[in-house]
Amino acid sequence: MNTNPKLWHIGLVGYGEVGRILAEDLRQLGVKVSAHDLKLKSEAGSPLRQHAAIHGVTLHESHAELAENADFIISAVTASQAVPVAEACAPSIRPSAFFLDFNSASPGAKIRAADIVNRNGGRYVEGAVMTSIPPYRIKVPLLLGGPDANALMPLLNALGFDSKVTSEKLGVASATKMCRSIMIKGLEAMVIESFTTARAYGVEDAVIASLHETFPGVDWEKQGAYFFQRVIEHGRRRSEEVREVAQTVREIGLEPWSASGTAERQAWVADLADAGLFGPKGTKEFARSADWRTEADRLLAQFKPID
Known part of the structure; x- marks a missing residue:
């Protein structure tokens, strides 16, 4: 895996408010970004497609397609979808690719999602966003957790994130x-x-x-x-x-x-x-x-x- 995160192909699962903000800030750095969102298959996906076209974001038709093309996956969906997204992406995840779970899910849900991703060769890191994202954008205070959190933190911060590791134990963040x-x-x-x-x-x-x-x-x-x-x-x-x-x-x-x-x-x-x-x-x-x-x-x- 490339150790320069600015050369990564970053896949965003969830292209709502959070996903679009991250996409905009990452694209300003010249980072390659792709995204998948279930709304893309409905009329509600029209604004998402327009946004992607403006900012140069590649849209994928499925979780699997996104996962197999991404060096690093960020899951930013509604809380109830945290585990299903891990299940959908894990079979196609690249070996040793990081999977950052940005979702506001319970410790139990994060632990289940981590097991799914890690069993399929990925490197799961839980993330906890500690305040409203829009004022801070990519620099929103972010707590990381899990055995691979210390490895991911400097790479994230090189992309403009404001992350810190709270624990190597899953569920604490x-x-x-x-x-x-x-x-x-x-x-x-x-x-x-x-x-x-x-x-x-x-x-x-x-x-x-x-x-x-x-x-x-x-x-x-x-x-x-x-x-x-x-x-x-x-x-x-x-x-x-x-x-x-x-x-x-x-x-x-x-x-x-x-x-x-x-x-x-x-x-x-x-x-x-x-x-x-x-x-x-x-x-x-x-x-x-x-x-x-x-x-x-x-x-x-x-x-x-x-x-």
Whole structure:
């Protein structure tokens, strides 16, 4: 395998927001990039094909085709697909090729995916993305884990990534990410539920004033608007991630009441977004209002409060 990562052919499984950002930044370095996404076989794949054409990304028809042509594979799909992607790529993976699992999956899922890839001659490394990708792009803080993590880290960082090894034991990086998500994704769900209910009762200003008094370092108006928009746009992916969070909790024998509730609230907003509540049906377009009240009012219009 070529030891100069800038000469690699990098295969991206998943060409959504994350995949496209990575592709853009890697192509700016002149790195050869290919991608596969299940959406390419549907009408939803049209924007993906357009993006690939603009940025010089080769699109493959199958996981196998991508794997057999790639020196390094990055899996960046929804949480529930982490193990299936490993299963689909592994039989065709090149000997000793790295497979970076970028997905927000439970430690148990990462360990299963690693076994599949490694048994087929690949070198599996788990990755845990520790904050929102768009502001940082390829430099998003990334924790690596597994026996091959130390070998991959300098190669990744030579490509512009900001990665560090957290443990040679699989599951540690994922557990760190999942436990953080209990708080972050849970806070998003709580803010949507709290602020929307407060809006219905006409007490939102008093609630926000009280929150500011307790947590003076947080701009709750701005944070509320950000949380509403992130969940509206990415609620489906977030709900799947939090179901993996719940599984992470369940794996230690603890019932994930908070995580399960968070997943349901995120999925509920995603269902409404898919139905066109926040924009044209079947699209992800919506009004990016700086005032969360605009979105809360749309939610409130969907149901009648109890008298």
